[in-house]
Amino acid sequence: MSRIPRSYLLNRLVTLVLTILIAATLIWIIPRLSPVDPAEIALGRMAAGAGSVANADEILAQLRAQMGIDQPLIIQYFKYLGGVLVFDFGLSTASFPTPVSALIAQALPWTLGLMVLSLVITFVIGNLLGALMVWERSPRLVKVAIPAAMVFTSIPPILSGLLLMWIFAAKLQWFPLTGSYGLTVEPGWSWDFAQSVIHHGFLPALSIIVVTFGFWALGMRGLMITVQGEDYTTLAKAKGLRPRYILYRYMIRNAILPQITAFALKIGLLIAGQVLVERIFAYNGMGKLLYDAILDQDFPVIQGVSYVIILMTALSVFLVDLVYPFIDPRVRHEAA
């Protein structure tokens, strides 16, 4: 750690803490501004279940006490912040009395798995293709086919998801339409289960990959054009180094640095896009949890899911910033 300048680290840490604090506060304040009373929603749900409810006022008061919304706002706020730090978002109102954190803990691995997989694949493929588009030795086909294919990469993954779902799941029936594993397999560390998970996860992952690799390819192309004109590239060529060696060790190595920073800026949008893909594929992740919670007006779950996703985003940005000085030593030297 001593190799990272302290001011840089401090700066990033402050940004991280502020992001989490502001996000948590927004998530808390917004529902408080709304005229909707969560206790009344809960009562309405009881009434819908039982036909009629006697002593409605007493039950309302009790519900409010249980939810802690009869206390002064400032106390509520600090209680909430304290809870959020240990991932305590209260109890789900739709599937009462399951804690929200338990629901999130169930959904999170699915989302993380899908995210890491599709992110790594798109980052590698996108940057490689972007580099090949500029490299003078790449086959002609690459230079013609990739720009044409990239037109479609401006589309959000939900639209590509619908299209892939229709072609490969509804029409051809190569892949299952929805879900994250088959109904007949038992979740566990078995080959059948793994196979089923891959089979179900293929289309959601593909719909994210086909529309996001172009973002990296485009950025990489612009950076590679700059690197191509640099003196060190010319020198490397003049020295007679192997072209492939120049491509990987001289050009891509230098061009990829700003891409890693772009990664930090883009990740929020990528995660939001994935939430929607999970919703249309009814994939067992955070997206489905969020969608179900919206349908049920289950506020604690909506808050919890939003908070955890924002936390994930902020943490990945922080991690990228933390790793960056090791990839680009100039950052270390400038501050020292």
Added chain:
Amino acid sequence: MSNFSTDDNVAEATQPMTRAEKRQARRMRRFDNPWLNPKLLWGAGLLLGIVLLGILGRILWNLDLVFTGSATLKLPPVGFENLRRQPGVWDHPLGTDGSGRDMLALIVIGAPNSLFVGLLASLIGMTTGIVLGFTAGFVGGRTDDVIRVLSDVMITIPPLLILVVFQSAFGDVSLTMMALLIAGFVWQSPTRLIRAQVLSMKQSGYVQMARLSGAPTSHIMFREMLPNLIPYLFGSFIANVTTSIVTAVGLEVLGLGPQRIPTLGRTIYEAINAGALIQNLWWWWGIPTLLLAVMFIGLLLINLGLDEVSNPRLRRLS
């Protein structure tokens, strides 16, 4: 051919140009005016097409057909048959959805709505960004610190999730309200961009010169610096339009967003919920999806075209 040359003292060509030469000449002229590059024109054309669809549709088509139950349910577009073996009819050339609304009327109203949300949100975000970016770059000090940290923080928060919380708490929103809410999340990138550019431009010769000759700050900001920023501003504006529309569509597909006005995202939401994919009602979700895709491709092409304007190295003659 002297009219293709930048030099006046050239002899007239004695032989007619070959096709390849003509193509080369066209490219040369394009090189002279970067704003006329084909990507930019194609992108603008696609978006204009959607605006025209909205205008012409309102004049030529009966928009009352957008109400529920105004036609037979689940009719296919003309030339196709649905699962009940009903053929498409010319009264509803693009078919009808699961509650009997005419698809053509739906997209005539819905497509410009999506574009409107994107443009309005991005315009507000852009204006905020210009003001904050210039302020941060010029004033510096504590003000700069606050603006920089705030935009750094807000850029990592995905707008979709905060807006989900907002809309599920408040219920129905109007189209303008949704645009305003999204605008609260698209001012960060223009702010950062302009701040960085202003900081580097402040050191440049022509700004120093203007300052030494006693030009007022507003003159330096708007007459000296802003014109140089225009390609970047346009690029950032278009990128924000895309982000705004993606966010709006995302909210609509989750069943939030305006509930009483037809939007493309809401149509997709209803189609998914009604199982349109299994029932092979492809026109119900497919037509709005296609329109959105056209919109995004148009925006991307404009952005690529603007890149060529601001980064001449991307313009190539070959």
